[in-house]
Amino acid sequence: MAELKKGRIDWDKVKERLRKADEALAGAAAEGARGILKKRAASFAAPPRDEQEHEGMQAVVFTLGGERFAFESAYLNEVCPATEIVPVPCTPSFVLGIVSLHGEMFSIIDLRKFFELPDRGISDMNRLLVLSWGEMRFGVLADTVEGVQALRSDELKKLPTLSGVREEYLVGVSPKGITVLDAGKLLADKSIIVYETAEQA
Numbered sequence: 001m002a003e004l005k006k007g008r009i010d011w012d013k014v015k016e017r018l019r020k021a022d023e024a025l026a027g028a029a030a031e032g033a034r035g036i037l038k039k040r041a042a043s044f045a046a047p048p049r050d051e052q053e054h055e056g057m058q059a060v061v062f063t064l065g066g067e068r069f070a071f072e073s074a075y076l077n078e079v080c081p082a083t084e085i086v087p088v089p090c091t092p093s094f095v096l097g098i099v100s101l102h103g104e105m106f107s108i109i110d111l112r113k114f115f116e117l118p119d120r121g122i123s124d125m126n127r128l129l130v131l132s133w134g135e136m137r138f139g140v141l142a143d144t145v146e147g148v149q150a151l152r153s154d155e156l157k158k159l160p161t162l163s164g165v166r167e168e169y170l171v172g173v174s175p176k177g178i179t180v181l182d183a184g185k186l187l188a189d190k191s192i193i194v195y196e197t198a199e200q201a
Helices: 012-044 184-187
Strands: 056-064 067-072 076-081 095-101 104-109 127-133 136-142 144-152 168-173 177-180
Touching: 012 076, 056 127, 056 136, 067 144, 067 184, 095 136, 127 184
Parallel strands: 067 177, 104 136
Antiparallel strands: 056 067, 056 144, 076 127, 095 104, 127 136, 168 177
C-alpha cells in the first residue's frame, strides 16, 4: 500500500477560503432577500385586483312603464309587494301617500310623476323598493324587479334617455339601455319629505 504523503496544513489559507465562502453565501442570501423584499414591495404597492379592474357597481334593476331603471344596491333596504297606500292631502302629485311597514311609516313616490314623464305602456306598480340612507327613507313603486346586476361605471353614458330623466338625478345609461338613477341625490331631495312639502289649503 502506498504510503500517504504527509504535509503541513496551512490553516491560514483554510480560514481565508472559509471566510470567502461565508462572504459569498452571505452575499447570495442578501441578494435573495433583496429580491424577495422587492417583490413584496411591488405586491404591496400594486392596487388590489378588484381595483385594477374597471370600477363598477351592484345595481337593482326594475321596470316601470315598459322601461328599465336601476338603483345602486347600497341604497336599497328591501323589496316587497306594494301594500295599501294611504293618500295624504296637500302633498305633491308624485307623493302617492304613505305606507306602514314593520311598524314604520314612510312616503311612497311615483317616479313617473316625480320626473314628469309621460305614461308609457301598462304599469302595474305592484312592487315596492324601499330606499334609505341615514335618516331619510321612502319607497318607490315599480312594475317588476329583475334583480341585482353588476354594471361597469365606465360604460355608463350620460346620454338623453328615453324617459327624459333630469340630468341631476342620472348616473348614466348602460349599453343595454338601463337608466341608472342617483338614489343618493333622490334621498337628499327635501321635496320628497311629506311634511315639508305640504301646500296651503
